[in-house]
Amino acid sequence: MELSDTQIIERTLGGDTDAFNLLVRRWERHIYGLTLRMLGRDDEAKDATQETFLSAYRNLSKFRGEAKFSSWIYRIALNICNTRLRGRSRFVISIEEQREESGFEPVADTNDLGDNIQQQQITLHVRRALQSLPAEMRQVIVMKEYEGLKFSEIADILGIPLSTVKTRMYTGLSEMRKRLERLREAI
Amino acid sequence: MSYTDKTPNCNMHEAMVSYLYDEASVEECRQVEAHLVECRSCKEELEAFHRVRGMLQQWQIDDLPVVRVETTARRSFFEVLRELFTLMPVWAKATGAVAALMLVLAALGTEVSIGKQGFSLSADITRSNKRSASDAEQIRVDLRVMVNDMILASERQQKDELTMKLVALESQLQSAHQSDLVRLAASIEDQRARIKTIERDIDRREGLNLADILFSELTNDRDERRTDKKIGD
Known part of the structure; x- marks a missing residue:
C-alpha cells in the first residue's frame, strides 16, 4: 500500500x-x-x-x-x-512586456511547416505570453491549468479570497487571449 | 433570438471561469447558459477562452531535474559537541581542559599562592573566615596599580611601534629621493651628450657650406677668364 x-x-x-x-x-x-x-x-x-x-x-x-x-x-x-x-531587473521585464503586449510576429508562414515545428512555435509563444503576464495572474493560471487545482485550493495556497482567484483567472485569460490572438490567425 | 453586445451589466466573470473549468454549481450553470444564449460577446469570449486553454496545453514539460536533498539525520547540540571534541587535536583538548579547570577554580574563589611553603591552593568555600575590609581595599589598590601599569605598558608599546613606523617611512623616503637624484643625473648626462652631438653636426654642416661657397667662387673666376680670352681672340 x-x-x-x-x-x-x-x-x-x-x-x-x-x-x-x-x-x-x-x-x-x-x-x-x-x-x-x-x-x-x-x-x-x-x-x-x-x-x-x-x-x-x-x-x-x-x-x-x-x-x-x-x-x-x-x-x-x-x-x-x-x-x-x-x-x-525591472528594465529587462519592461522591454519584454512592451514587446509582448504588441502581439506576436510568427517567424514564418506556418502552413509550410511540419506539425512538430508548428507545435514548437505555439509552445514558444505561449511561454512568452505567459511570462509577460503579471505574476499574480500567472500563478493562478499555472496552478489551475497545469496543476489542475480547484479554485478553492488556489485561494487557500495564496491566502486570498475565492472571488479574487476567479477574477485574476478571468483577467489572466483575457490578457492571454489578446496576446495569442495574432498567433491563432497565423496558424 | 436576439444577441446583445457585452455590457458592464453582464457581470459574469466569476461564473464564467467556474463554468469554463467545470466548477460551477447547478445554479451558476443555469445562469451562464441562459446568459450565453442572449449575449454574443460573452459567448465569443467563452469560445476564445477554450482556444486559449487549448494553446496553453501545448506547453508540456519533457525533462525533469534531478533533485537531491541531503537527508542526513538531525543531530542534537550535545552530539555535535561530542563530534567536535573527538575531532579536536590533543593540544586543543588540553587547552580546553585547563581553561575549564581555571573557570571552576575561579567560580570557587580559589586563591593560588607560591611562597616559602611552596605552591598552595585555598578555596573560598573552605575558609571559615571572610576577608576583612582592609584586604578588600588592598586588592582594589593592587588592581588599580596593575591596570595603570598595563595602560602605561600599552602606551609605551604603541609609541615604540609608531616611532619604528616613522623611521621606516623616513628611510623609504630617503632611498626614493636618492634614486630620483641618480635618475636625474643620468638624464642630464644624456642630454649633454645629445647637445654635443648636435653641435658637432652643426659644425660639420657649416664647414661643408663654406667649402661650397669657396669652391663655387673659384669656378666662377675661371669661367670669367675663359670668356674674356675668347672675346680678345
Whole structure:
C-alpha cells in the first residue's frame, strides 16, 4: 500500500530521513512544472525546485497536518519564485512586456511547416505570453491549468479570497487571449 | 433570438471561469447558459477562452531535474559537541581542559599562592573566615596599580611601534629621493651628450657650406677668364 504524504512526513520526523526522498520523487514533477512556468527559464526553475525541497525538508517540523502537504509545498515554491522574480531587473521585464503586449510576429508562414515545428512555435509563444503576464495572474493560471487545482485550493495556497482567484483567472485569460490572438490567425 | 453586445451589466466573470473549468454549481450553470444564449460577446469570449486553454496545453514539460536533498539525520547540540571534541587535536583538548579547570577554580574563589611553603591552593568555600575590609581595599589598590601599569605598558608599546613606523617611512623616503637624484643625473648626462652631438653636426654642416661657397667662387673666376680670352681672340 502506498504511503500518504502525512505518513511519509511522520516517518521522516521520526528519524527515517530517507523517507523524505519519497516525497521528492512524488512531487518533483509538479514543483518543477510550477517553477518553470512561473520563472520561464529552465536552469532557474531547476534551482528553485531544489531550493523548494531543501526548504521543505529543513522546515518539515513546522508543517501542520491540518493542511495538505501539496498546498504547503506549492506555497513554498511560489514564495521562492516570487523572491526570484522580484530580484530580476525591472528594465529587462519592461522591454519584454512592451514587446509582448504588441502581439506576436510568427517567424514564418506556418502552413509550410511540419506539425512538430508548428507545435514548437505555439509552445514558444505561449511561454512568452505567459511570462509577460503579471505574476499574480500567472500563478493562478499555472496552478489551475497545469496543476489542475480547484479554485478553492488556489485561494487557500495564496491566502486570498475565492472571488479574487476567479477574477485574476478571468483577467489572466483575457490578457492571454489578446496576446495569442495574432498567433491563432497565423496558424 | 436576439444577441446583445457585452455590457458592464453582464457581470459574469466569476461564473464564467467556474463554468469554463467545470466548477460551477447547478445554479451558476443555469445562469451562464441562459446568459450565453442572449449575449454574443460573452459567448465569443467563452469560445476564445477554450482556444486559449487549448494553446496553453501545448506547453508540456519533457525533462525533469534531478533533485537531491541531503537527508542526513538531525543531530542534537550535545552530539555535535561530542563530534567536535573527538575531532579536536590533543593540544586543543588540553587547552580546553585547563581553561575549564581555571573557570571552576575561579567560580570557587580559589586563591593560588607560591611562597616559602611552596605552591598552595585555598578555596573560598573552605575558609571559615571572610576577608576583612582592609584586604578588600588592598586588592582594589593592587588592581588599580596593575591596570595603570598595563595602560602605561600599552602606551609605551604603541609609541615604540609608531616611532619604528616613522623611521621606516623616513628611510623609504630617503632611498626614493636618492634614486630620483641618480635618475636625474643620468638624464642630464644624456642630454649633454645629445647637445654635443648636435653641435658637432652643426659644425660639420657649416664647414661643408663654406667649402661650397669657396669652391663655387673659384669656378666662377675661371669661367670669367675663359670668356674674356675668347672675346680678345
